[in-house]
């Protein structure tokens with residue numbers, strides 16, 4: 001590169017830059033560095049392809065910031081999680097889910113009046129269009145509730161046309177409220193359908209978590225009283241799952257939304273992505289794993305399997321792409337598990353004892369210590385949910401319900417970002433070069 005071009009390049013890049021040199025040709029480029037409010041800086045490669053003709057390569061996005069965001073911050077080394085600057089410990093201990101929803105969507109904690117108005121807006125949308133009931137009945141009786149969720153949430157696009165214009169801020173807000181509000185109704189209906197019980201309509205005199213427990217566990221034939229300890233634990237589980245920056249499902253929502261797709265379709269895409277066992281499906285997998293292990297004396301055998309590279313078994317609920325320390329959400333849930341089991345008179349629940357023993361032994365084991373593999377949010381949630389009466393097939397549904405606000409907040413942030421463009425990653429092509437077409441009768 002000639003000197004004047006290099007100087008112009010450096011000037012355009014701004015004060016903080018990184019230099020990248022192609023050793024083969026000796027050519028150099030200055031890449032701008034941008035600092036975030038906290039956390040690692042980014043080397044801005046937006047002009048990299050135009051300038052150099054090369055792509056960057058990062059499958060799995062281990063070193064790539066796909067967007068800028070002001071919603072959630074994670075320091076994986078410290079085990080720190082902040083929403084709009086507030087620690088997850090404070091939010092889980094002192095706040096409630098509706099307040100956290102407002103915070104994620106609007107950036108600040110609400111005043112008493114704002115909170116009241118927000119709760120009214122969310123409550124207002126809690127019923128589903130009655131025709132959606134027929135849609136539910138089309139599913140097979142043994143459908144996994146996550147399959148029902150993907151279908152039913154996508155189908156909202158067919159019922160709520162007046163909130164699908166993403167260019168209208170009012171419609172964006174109405175769609176956000178509808179999604180947060182209807183998700184418990186849809187989730188409870190998915191459960192009721194799977195157990196063959198009548199759907200229970202929402203009750204707007206109950207708070208968000210109480211209403212969800214009521215729609216899930218009440219039956220028309222009997223009075224149902226919501227247990228306040230369980231409602232509080234449910235609310236806390238919702239808070240702990242509300243958002244987690246650019247994870248797989250959130251990135252899926254952003255990518256789907258980047259094409260201009262409607263919000264209901266985007267959230268359905270997020271639910272599909274969450275379903276996998278490496279992501280939200282892990283809470284169901286943890287419980288199944290604990291049941292498979294069965295007793296404390298079999299823990300060492302399963303730890304050996306988790307360490308064996310020739311065995312596909314992994315310790316579910318352990319490890320995280322970002323946390324290289326205890327997941328702060330797991331610490332809160334560990335406490336909640338004790339509270340819920342005490343309340344339900346299940347203090348000696350063998351699965352909890354087994355989970356604690358597994359955690360204790362794994363945290364002393366060099367394999368897990370060296371790789372910084374700690375319990376994650378999914379490790380204890382299944383034990384609480386099982387004790388509350390949810391079947392394991394509903395665990396990921398509850399994660400989806402709670403994460404909806406995070407997906408919606410991130411989707412809104414993306415749509416409102418003037419720098420937003422359609423997401424279109426590139427690739428390192430490893431296939432054939434051009435070749436001649438051979439008619440079928442001449443192929444060997």
Ligand code: CMC
Nearest residue numbers: 278279280282306314315316317318319320321371376377
């Ligand atoms: N059990 C045994 N070994 C593990 C585990 C585990 N749970 N997790 C990671 N490792 C090992 C892995 O084999 C690798 O070892 P080596 O360096 O010798 O090849 C090393 O640790 C790094 O793992 P990785 O797969 O490269 O890490 P990743 O960041 O790509 O994966 C993860 C993160 C969460 C998918 C993975 O830790 C995992 O599969 N955990 C179990 C599933 C789980 O609990 N998922 C929930 C995540 S938290 C909630 C959410 O995000 O939805």
